[in-house]
Amino acid sequence: xRANTWAGRNKVEVxxxxxxxxxxRRDAIVKVTSTxxxxxxxxxxxxxxPTMQDGDVLGHEFMGEVVEVGAxxxxxRLRVGDRVVVPFPIACGACAACAAxxxxxxENSNPNAGIAEKMFGxxxxxIFGYSHLTGGFAGGQSEYVxxxxxxxxxxxxxxxxxxxxxxxxxxxLPTGYMGAEMCDIQPxxxxxxxxxxxxxxxxxxxxxxxxxxxxxxxxxxxxxxxxAEEAGHTTINFEEVDVRSRLLELTGGRGPDKCxxxxxxxxSHGSAHLHAYDRVKQAVRSETERPHALRQAILSCxxxxxxxxxxxxxxxxDKFPSGAWMNRSLTLRTGQCHVQRYMxxxxxxxxxxxxxxxxxxxxxxxxxxxxRGFDLFKNKQDGCEKVVLKP
Amino acid sequence: MDLLATTTIRRPVSDVYxxxxxxxxxxxxxxxxxxxxSTGDRTTHWTASAPFDRSVEWDAxxxxxxxxxxxxxxxxxxxxxxxxxxxxxxxxxxxxxxxVHVLLVYDIxxxxxxxxxxxxxxxxxxxQLDDDLRRLKQVLETGEVVRSDGAPWGxxxxxxxxxxxxxxxxxxxxxxxxxx
Ligand SMILES: NC(=O)c1ccc[n+]([C@@H]2O[C@H](COP(=O)([O-])OP(=O)(O)OC[C@H]3O[C@@H](n4cnc5c(N)ncnc54)[C@H](O)[C@@H]3O)[C@@H](O)[C@H]2O)c1
Ligand SMILES: [Zn+2]
Ligand SMILES: [Zn+2]
Numbered sequence: 151x152r153a154n155t156w157a158g159r160n161k162v163e164v165x166x167x168x169x170x171x172x173x174x175r176r177d178a179i180v181k182v183t184s185t186x187x188x189x190x191x192x193x194x195x196x197x198x199x200p201t202m203q204d205g206d207v208l209g210h211e212f213m214g215e216v217v218e219v220g221a222x223x224x225x226x227r228l229r230v231g232d233r234v235v236v237p238f239p240i241a242c243g244a245c246a247a248c249a250a251x252x253x254x255x256x257e258n259s260n261p262n263a264g265i266a267e268k269m270f271g272x273x274x275x276x277i278f279g280y281s282h283l284t285g286g287f288a289g290g291q292s293e294y295v296x297x298x299x300x301x302x303x304x305x306x307x308x309x310x311x312x313x314x315x316x317x318x319x320x321x322x323l324p325t326g327y328m329g330a331e332m333c334d335i336q337p338x339x340x341x342x343x344x345x346x347x348x349x350x351x352x353x354x355x356x357x358x359x360x361x362x363x364x365x366x367x368x369x370x371x372x373x374x375x376x377x378a379e380e381a382g383h384t385t386i387n388f389e390e391v392d393v394r395s396r397l398l399e400l401t402g403g404r405g406p407d408k409c410x411x412x413x414x415x416x417x418s419h420g421s422a423h424l425h426a427y428d429r430v431k432q433a434v435r436s437e438t439e440r441p442h443a444l445r446q447a448i449l450s451c452x453x454x455x456x457x458x459x460x461x462x463x464x465x466x467x468d469k470f471p472s473g474a475w476m477n478r479s480l481t482l483r484t485g486q487c488h489v490q491r492y493m494x495x496x497x498x499x500x501x502x503x504x505x506x507x508x509x510x511x512x513x514x515x516x517x518x519x520x521x522r523g524f525d526l527f528k529n530k531q532d533g534c535e536k537v538v539l540k541p
Numbered sequence: 542m543d544l545l546a547t548t549t550i551r552r553p554v555s556d557v558y559x560x561x562x563x564x565x566x567x568x569x570x571x572x573x574x575x576x577x578x579s580t581g582d583r584t585t586h587w588t589a590s591a592p593f594d595r596s597v598e599w600d601a602x603x604x605x606x607x608x609x610x611x612x613x614x615x616x617x618x619x620x621x622x623x624x625x626x627x628x629x630x631x632x633x634x635x636x637x638x639x640x641v642h643v644l645l646v647y648d649i650x651x652x653x654x655x656x657x658x659x660x661x662x663x664x665x666x667x668x669q670l671d672d673d674l675r676r677l678k679q680v681l682e683t684g685e686v687v688r689s690d691g692a693p694w695g696x697x698x699x700x701x702x703x704x705x706x707x708x709x710x711x712x713x714x715x716x717x718x719x720x721x
Contacts, residue, residue: 155708170709173688203691205706222684244682246551246638258679261692262704264672276689279707286691286707296709298687 152541153292154520156206159197162521167207170288170296175222178300180234184313185212185290185517187527187537188321189347189414190462194281195524198415198432199464201265201282210238210278211320212290213313219300227301234304235319236297237489240276240287243302247275254486259299260285269465274486291520293541305493314538315500318352318507322536324492326352326412329460332483333408335360342366342397342406342450344443346374346385348510348536349460350412354383355505357410366400368393368443370418373533381509397450405452413443414461431468441467448474448482459484510536517541544645544667548674549638550681554630557639558609560681561628564601570676570686572669572696573661587616591661597621622658623648641677645670694718 157163170179188211193199195208213235219228228234241248241256248256256275260266263273266283276298279289288295297304307316326349333341341357343350346369354365367378368386375385386396397406419425419442428440447457448471457480475482499505512535515523523537550557560566564585568574575596576588583603591597599620605613611629616622624647631640649655662669676686676696686695691704693715710718 151709153708155706168709168711168714170690171712171715173690173693173710174685176684203703203706205708207690207706207708242679242683242687244551245678246549246635249551258683258687261687261689261695263675264668276687282691282704282707286689286704288690288707288709296690298689299683 151293152517153207153288154209154517154539156194156202156204156208158204160195162195162208162524164518164520165205167205167288167292170294172218172220173296174298175220176299176301177220178216178223178228178297178304179218180212180214180236180290180295180297180304181217182212182214182290182293182295182541184214184317185209185292185539185541186317186320186322187211187291187520187523187539189349190280190321191524192528193415193462193464195528196416199281199283200269201262203282206279206281206286207288207292208279209289209291209295210280211317211322212236212278212295213307213317213320214295216300216304217294223301228304228306232304233307235307235316235493236278236290236295237303237305237319237324237493238277238280238321239303239486239489240278240285240298241302241490242299248302251488251491252485253303253488253490262286277486291517291539293517303490305497307497309501311500312508314508314511316497316507317538318348318510319489319493319496319500321487321489322348322510323352323496323505323507324489325349325460325487326354327356327492327496328485328487329353329410329412329458330356330360330362332458332485333357333360333410333456335362335408337361338363339407340364340366340401340404341408341410342368342447343383343410343412344368344417344447345412345414345461346371346378347412350410351378351381351510351535352505352507353410353412353460354378355381357408358382359499359504362408364400366397366406371530374530374535377510377535393446394450401452405450405455407452407455409447409451409455409457411444411447411457411459411461415463416440417442417444417461428468441470445469445471448480451478451480453478454480456481456483460487462486511538513537515539542647542649542662542666544647544670545643546667546670546674547640547642548678549633549640550678551638552681553637554609554632554639557641557681558612558630561630561641562606562612564614570680570696571673584617585614591657599624621654622650641674643670643674694721697721
């Protein structure tokens with residue numbers, strides 16, 4: 151089959167690879183009908199996540215049709231022919247983390263748990279197409295994909311919603327929603343969201359759905375800010391104005407009650423000086439993050455507020471504003487999304503028309519053109535917000 | 542050499558105890574064991590992989606056994622690497638899980654064999670036992686050892702780093718891997 155693979159730093163390549171087969175009794179094989187490129191894929195391609203190998207199949211956002219199930223999959227739960235959206239964290243459904251609905255911390259789904267434990271202190275769940283640290287699972291930017299624990303994660307789509315309407319239940323819609331949910335939003339809240347990428351856009355929509363009074367989008371790409379504005383959110387371009395001062399103006403000097411970091415480890419900075427500091431440290435790997443958005447969110451947040459982090463970090467960061475965090479009673483919440491928790495309720499919101507995930511799709515390309523898709527998405531070319539690939 | 546490791550498994554003590562008490566089950570999750578065969582009520586014959594594609598064998602007997610609490614065993618006769626083991630089971634505070642604590646003691650001989658054994662366990666010998674217990678947890682909680690494209694062979698995962706790419710296996714590769 152054809153699959154999009156990691157071919158070294160800054161390079162992806164669609165290659166011929168073997169078709170997947172059942173390796174565990176509870177596996178299924180899914181024929182992919184739609185898949186997408188995510189900001190998390192950029193961290194892999196840019197070389198900021200260790201343990202990638204040449205030939206790794208990428209992709210953790212995908213859906214399709216079940217074409218084979220292992221002997222251990224209960225036919226009452228999943229059968230050949232079912233149309234499914236697959237959540238990106240692989241989770242067993244039986245361990246203590248799964249029982250607590252902390253699906254992305256599943257204790258059993260990562261065969262390389264020993265390596266993850268070395269980096270993170272405790273292991274993390276397996277993730278499709280997301281380095282060997284999270285298990286070495288082939289991803290879904292491919293014609294077919296093996297789905298472990300297929301009786302636990304996949305969500306069956308039984309209505310006639312289009313792929314485009316439900317595909318993002320695999321990751322970015324739940325992720326954005328979890329970012330907003332972690333904010334414990336109150337009706338009077340001003341919620342500021344750093345990053346107007348697809349994840350940020352869904353965090354904004356979710357914050358409004360959860361009742362925020364005002365939602366503010368912060369980014370530097372005018373077309374992405376325009377997209378947020380068209381969805382009814384207030385915008386700040388961090389290359390044009392000082393973010394903290396503008397946030398104070400917009401909130402009567404209080405600062406946003408809740409702040410969401412939907413940027414992660416590859417943030418860019420208005421101040422060339424600080425950016426250079428982190429860039430150099432990151433390049434020599436003595437710091438793994440460029441945490442400008444996170445620092446700014448912590449410094450901007452109202453005292454007693456919540457900073458919710460859904461942008462991905464991978465290692466260690468410098469100049470963490472611990473003084474602001476501690477002395478102003480801020481709460482920091484974060485996590486890889488526990489996607490399985492949110493899929494069914496968010497499907498209802500899509501069916502009711504309260505959320506429209508299709509609004510972020512700007513490009514639909516054949517899988518064969520994955521490299522072009524990565525280029526457009528990474529370099530913000532041609533108004534690119536979200537790329538859907540069709541195998 | 543003493544190796545101590547522990548894990549928590551979301552199954553009642555009686556299940557975890559019963560699984561371990563059937564010592565024949567140990568090779569499903571312990572990387573170095575090829576086979577444990579019952580030879581009597583309290584006696585077993587063990588086969589383990591050793592360096593240079595050799596295997597070592599020894600007899601063992603259960604020395605201590607308190608149902609749902611603990612099991613102890615030791616090698617008997619003139620084992621190449623005399624060893625003892627004990628495992629004890631403690632109900633976890635959540636009321637549904639079991640803490641498993643394992644202590645393995647190897648009496649590593651001098652000379653070439655001792656060196657080979659030391660090399661086999663590598664610089665972080667406890668890691669192997671940690672991985673063994675992770676797989677025990679997988680087997681008891683999910684039914685089997687979890688495989689990925691990068692680490693398709695369960696017990697052999699640790700030895701195969703750097704791994705094959707996270708890319709589906711060809712049927713040849715699967716056949717070869719299953720035979721190995
Ligand atoms: N927690 C999870 O489970 C999860 C799931 C999916 C994605 N993510 C992460 O979410 C983040 C965003 O994903 P995406 O797909 O939207 O990626 P993206 O790259 O499209 O979006 C990031 C946006 O942040 C903007 N940005 C850069 N520096 C900034 C700064 N200093 N302040 C404000 N904005 C800044 C960029 O211009 C870009 O528009 C990534 O880190 C991704 O890995 C996390
Ligand atoms: Zn993603
Ligand atoms: Zn689990």
